[in-house]
Amino acid sequence: MNSPVSVLLFGITRDLTGQSLLSMSVDQEARVQDLLDQLYQHYPKLADIKSLLVAVNGEYAERDHLLTSKDEIALIPPVSGG
């Protein structure tokens, strides 16, 4: 069974994919790392980014964090505020 998740993209990740919101289909019980692997497959250029973090529901998430279809997921490329 697959479940749909949506992913917000900012900064360089938006430029590299040409999208600010992606709808992805991930396996049930998928973790952050599984989603990243899928994204890298679709958008190999994302691998050029120095470091890519993932936020789930507005909090930084570890690679083994379990995803659900209700989550608000965001890719967080290296920040550069200030």
Place this chain on the structure above:
Amino acid sequence: MIAITTEPIDVASALQNLQTEQAGAIDLFLGVVRDNTKKRPVDRLEYEAYDRMAISEMQKIADEAHRQWPILRYTIIHRTGTLRTGELAVLIGIASAHRADAFEACRYIIDTIKQTVPIWKKEIFTDGEVWVNAHP
């Protein structure tokens, strides 16, 4: 007070919000758009934020600063959108009884914002553009 805004940052009203009779020191840090990066002329900066998370991360930083220093009032305002040379990108204001705490808390807040808060800037040069920090 913590805010993300597309409007120009109003320093006078931020200062007014920081003033309190117990405060003997108010420290203001202003981050300003510079006209060059390593001598390459900058035309403008484009800032964007994941607003919801940026606010909550800034709140965490302010809470931590509160734990470490006796802060009376604080203000953190970050601007987003297109900014020209000389415009303010960020304002950090700290009011405390004595100056050492205000200086230290202010520095802690701006340094940590640069590390953890999901805000991004793209430098637009006269001959190209780059997302800051994004590439090795």
